[in-house]
Amino acid sequence: MEIFNIELINVAVTVVVALAGLVTKQAMSYLKKKGVLKQLESHKVIVDIAVNAVEQMYKKNHGEEKLNLAKMEIIKLAKAKKIKISEKELDLMIESAVKEMNKTIKEEMKK
Template sequence: MQQINEILLNGAISILVILIGIVVKAVKDYLIKKGGEKTIKIVEVLAKNAVNAVEQVSSETGYKGEEKLEQARTKIRAELSKYNISMTDKDLDTFVESAVKQMNDAWKGE
Protein backbone atom coordinates (compact mmCIF):
# COMPACT_ATOMS: atom_id res chain seq x y z
CA MET A 1 0.00 0.00 0.00
CA GLN A 2 2.86 2.37 0.84
CA GLN A 3 4.49 1.69 -2.53
CA ILE A 4 1.26 2.56 -4.32
CA ASN A 5 1.07 5.82 -2.39
CA GLU A 6 4.67 6.62 -3.29
CA ILE A 7 4.03 5.87 -6.95
CA LEU A 8 0.91 8.05 -6.96
CA LEU A 9 2.74 10.86 -5.16
CA ASN A 10 5.69 10.71 -7.57
CA GLY A 11 3.29 10.71 -10.51
CA ALA A 12 1.39 13.68 -9.13
CA ILE A 13 4.63 15.59 -8.53
CA SER A 14 5.81 14.82 -12.07
CA ILE A 15 2.54 16.07 -13.52
CA LEU A 16 2.72 19.21 -11.36
CA VAL A 17 6.27 19.96 -12.54
CA ILE A 18 5.18 19.56 -16.16
CA LEU A 19 2.18 21.83 -15.62
CA ILE A 20 4.35 24.48 -13.94
CA GLY A 21 6.70 24.35 -16.93
CA ILE A 22 3.79 24.83 -19.32
CA VAL A 23 2.42 27.74 -17.28
CA VAL A 24 5.84 29.42 -17.09
CA LYS A 25 6.24 29.13 -20.86
CA ALA A 26 2.73 30.49 -21.48
CA VAL A 27 3.27 33.43 -19.14
CA LYS A 28 6.66 34.16 -20.72
CA ASP A 29 5.15 34.10 -24.22
CA TYR A 30 2.31 36.39 -23.11
CA LEU A 31 4.65 38.84 -21.41
CA ILE A 32 7.05 38.87 -24.34
CA LYS A 33 4.16 39.87 -26.59
CA LYS A 34 2.98 42.44 -24.07
CA GLY A 35 6.17 43.90 -22.68
CA GLY A 36 9.07 42.50 -24.55
CA GLU A 37 11.93 40.20 -23.82
CA LYS A 38 13.75 42.78 -21.71
CA THR A 39 10.87 42.79 -19.21
CA ILE A 40 11.00 39.01 -18.92
CA LYS A 41 14.74 39.05 -18.28
CA ILE A 42 14.34 41.73 -15.61
CA VAL A 43 11.58 39.82 -13.82
CA GLU A 44 13.49 36.52 -14.00
CA VAL A 45 16.61 38.08 -12.47
CA LEU A 46 14.61 39.87 -9.78
CA ALA A 47 12.70 36.70 -8.92
CA LYS A 48 15.91 34.69 -8.64
CA ASN A 49 17.53 37.33 -6.43
CA ALA A 50 14.43 37.70 -4.24
CA VAL A 51 14.12 33.94 -3.75
CA ASN A 52 17.80 33.67 -2.80
CA ALA A 53 17.52 36.60 -0.38
CA VAL A 54 14.37 35.31 1.29
CA GLU A 55 15.83 31.81 1.54
CA GLN A 56 19.02 33.11 3.16
CA VAL A 57 17.19 34.99 5.91
CA SER A 58 14.35 32.51 6.43
CA SER A 59 16.18 30.68 9.20
CA GLU A 60 16.52 33.97 11.12
CA THR A 61 13.04 35.30 10.38
CA GLY A 62 11.27 31.97 10.76
CA TYR A 63 9.27 32.55 7.57
CA LYS A 64 7.83 29.47 5.92
CA GLY A 65 5.79 28.74 2.79
CA GLU A 66 3.30 31.52 2.11
CA GLU A 67 5.23 34.04 4.23
CA LYS A 68 8.37 33.46 2.16
CA LEU A 69 6.33 33.83 -1.04
CA GLU A 70 4.89 37.13 0.20
CA GLN A 71 8.36 38.40 1.14
CA ALA A 72 9.68 37.49 -2.32
CA ARG A 73 6.71 39.25 -3.97
CA THR A 74 7.33 42.38 -1.88
CA LYS A 75 11.02 42.47 -2.81
CA ILE A 76 10.26 41.93 -6.51
CA ARG A 77 7.52 44.58 -6.59
CA ALA A 78 9.84 47.13 -4.97
CA GLU A 79 12.39 46.60 -7.73
CA LEU A 80 9.82 46.37 -10.55
CA SER A 81 8.45 49.78 -9.61
CA LYS A 82 11.86 51.24 -10.49
CA TYR A 83 11.35 49.96 -14.04
CA ASN A 84 7.65 50.95 -14.22
CA ILE A 85 6.66 47.30 -14.55
CA SER A 86 3.55 45.99 -12.85
CA MET A 87 2.45 42.37 -12.60
CA THR A 88 -0.31 40.43 -10.94
CA ASP A 89 0.41 38.22 -7.94
CA LYS A 90 -0.36 35.20 -10.10
CA ASP A 91 2.27 36.19 -12.67
CA LEU A 92 4.82 36.97 -9.96
CA ASP A 93 4.09 33.61 -8.32
CA THR A 94 4.93 31.89 -11.58
CA PHE A 95 8.35 33.54 -11.74
CA VAL A 96 8.99 32.87 -8.04
CA GLU A 97 8.05 29.20 -8.45
CA SER A 98 10.35 28.95 -11.44
CA ALA A 99 13.21 30.52 -9.46
CA VAL A 100 12.57 28.16 -6.53
CA LYS A 101 12.59 25.17 -8.90
CA GLN A 102 15.87 26.31 -10.47
CA MET A 103 17.39 26.78 -7.02
CA ASN A 104 16.22 23.34 -5.87
CA ASP A 105 17.49 21.70 -9.06
CA ALA A 106 20.88 23.38 -8.60
CA TRP A 107 21.00 22.25 -4.99
CA LYS A 108 20.19 18.67 -6.01
CA GLY A 109 22.83 18.84 -8.74
CA GLU A 110 20.43 18.32 -11.65
Protein backbone atom coordinates in the same frame (compact mmCIF):
# COMPACT_ATOMS: atom_id res chain seq x y z
CA MET B 1 1.45 2.86 -55.37
CA GLU B 2 2.77 2.09 -51.88
CA ILE B 3 6.15 3.68 -52.68
CA PHE B 4 4.36 6.76 -53.96
CA ASN B 5 2.43 7.06 -50.65
CA ILE B 6 5.63 6.71 -48.61
CA GLU B 7 7.38 9.40 -50.67
CA LEU B 8 4.35 11.67 -50.39
CA ILE B 9 4.37 11.28 -46.60
CA ASN B 10 8.11 12.03 -46.47
CA VAL B 11 7.63 15.21 -48.51
CA ALA B 12 4.68 16.26 -46.33
CA VAL B 13 6.72 15.74 -43.12
CA THR B 14 9.62 17.74 -44.57
CA VAL B 15 7.30 20.61 -45.48
CA VAL B 16 5.67 20.60 -42.02
CA VAL B 17 9.07 20.66 -40.26
CA ALA B 18 10.28 23.50 -42.49
CA LEU B 19 7.11 25.50 -41.81
CA ALA B 20 7.41 24.92 -38.06
CA GLY B 21 10.97 26.24 -38.14
CA LEU B 22 9.91 29.27 -40.13
CA VAL B 23 7.01 30.04 -37.80
CA THR B 24 9.28 29.70 -34.74
CA LYS B 25 11.85 32.04 -36.27
CA GLN B 26 9.19 34.62 -37.12
CA ALA B 27 7.60 34.37 -33.67
CA MET B 28 10.94 34.93 -31.92
CA SER B 29 11.69 37.87 -34.19
CA TYR B 30 8.28 39.38 -33.43
CA LEU B 31 8.69 38.92 -29.68
CA LYS B 32 12.16 40.46 -29.74
CA LYS B 33 10.84 43.38 -31.73
CA LYS B 34 8.05 43.97 -29.25
CA GLY B 35 10.50 43.78 -26.34
CA VAL B 36 8.60 40.95 -24.67
CA LEU B 37 11.65 38.77 -24.25
CA LYS B 38 13.70 41.59 -22.73
CA GLN B 39 10.83 42.41 -20.39
CA LEU B 40 10.52 38.78 -19.27
CA GLU B 41 14.26 38.58 -18.70
CA SER B 42 14.21 41.69 -16.51
CA HIS B 43 11.29 40.24 -14.54
CA LYS B 44 13.21 36.99 -14.08
CA VAL B 45 16.31 38.78 -12.80
CA ILE B 46 14.30 40.68 -10.19
CA VAL B 47 12.47 37.54 -9.08
CA ASP B 48 15.68 35.50 -8.85
CA ILE B 49 17.35 38.19 -6.74
CA ALA B 50 14.39 38.47 -4.38
CA VAL B 51 13.88 34.71 -4.00
CA ASN B 52 17.56 34.12 -3.27
CA ALA B 53 17.65 37.03 -0.82
CA VAL B 54 14.55 35.83 1.03
CA GLU B 55 15.94 32.31 1.16
CA GLN B 56 19.19 33.61 2.61
CA MET B 57 17.77 36.15 5.07
CA TYR B 58 14.72 34.27 6.36
CA LYS B 59 15.95 30.70 6.78
CA LYS B 60 13.68 30.10 9.78
CA ASN B 61 10.54 31.02 7.85
CA HIS B 62 8.76 28.48 5.68
CA GLY B 63 6.19 28.12 2.92
CA GLU B 64 3.56 30.85 2.80
CA GLU B 65 5.64 33.23 4.93
CA LYS B 66 8.59 33.06 2.54
CA LEU B 67 6.28 33.40 -0.45
CA ASN B 68 4.75 36.57 0.95
CA LEU B 69 8.16 37.98 1.86
CA ALA B 70 9.43 37.26 -1.65
CA LYS B 71 6.37 38.92 -3.17
CA MET B 72 6.88 42.03 -1.05
CA GLU B 73 10.56 42.26 -2.02
CA ILE B 74 9.81 41.74 -5.71
CA ILE B 75 7.11 44.41 -5.67
CA LYS B 76 9.54 46.85 -4.01
CA LEU B 77 12.25 46.14 -6.59
CA ALA B 78 9.80 46.30 -9.49
CA LYS B 79 8.37 49.63 -8.33
CA ALA B 80 11.87 51.06 -7.93
CA LYS B 81 12.67 50.04 -11.51
CA LYS B 82 9.21 51.03 -12.79
CA ILE B 83 8.48 47.49 -13.96
CA LYS B 84 4.94 46.16 -14.00
CA ILE B 85 4.44 42.53 -12.93
CA SER B 86 1.00 40.97 -12.64
CA GLU B 87 0.07 38.78 -9.67
CA LYS B 88 -0.07 35.72 -11.94
CA GLU B 89 3.37 36.48 -13.43
CA LEU B 90 4.70 37.00 -9.93
CA ASP B 91 3.43 33.61 -8.72
CA LEU B 92 4.68 31.75 -11.79
CA MET B 93 8.10 33.37 -11.75
CA ILE B 94 8.57 32.74 -8.03
CA GLU B 95 7.65 29.09 -8.49
CA SER B 96 10.08 28.84 -11.38
CA ALA B 97 12.90 30.50 -9.40
CA VAL B 98 12.31 28.23 -6.40
CA LYS B 99 12.28 25.15 -8.61
CA GLU B 100 15.51 26.22 -10.30
CA MET B 101 17.12 26.97 -6.93
CA ASN B 102 16.08 23.58 -5.50
CA LYS B 103 17.36 21.81 -8.61
CA THR B 104 20.73 23.52 -8.26
CA ILE B 105 20.92 22.61 -4.58
CA LYS B 106 20.15 18.95 -5.33
CA GLU B 107 22.80 18.85 -8.07
CA GLU B 108 25.39 20.36 -5.73
CA MET B 109 24.56 17.84 -3.00
CA LYS B 110 25.13 14.94 -5.40
CA LYS B 111 28.72 16.04 -6.06
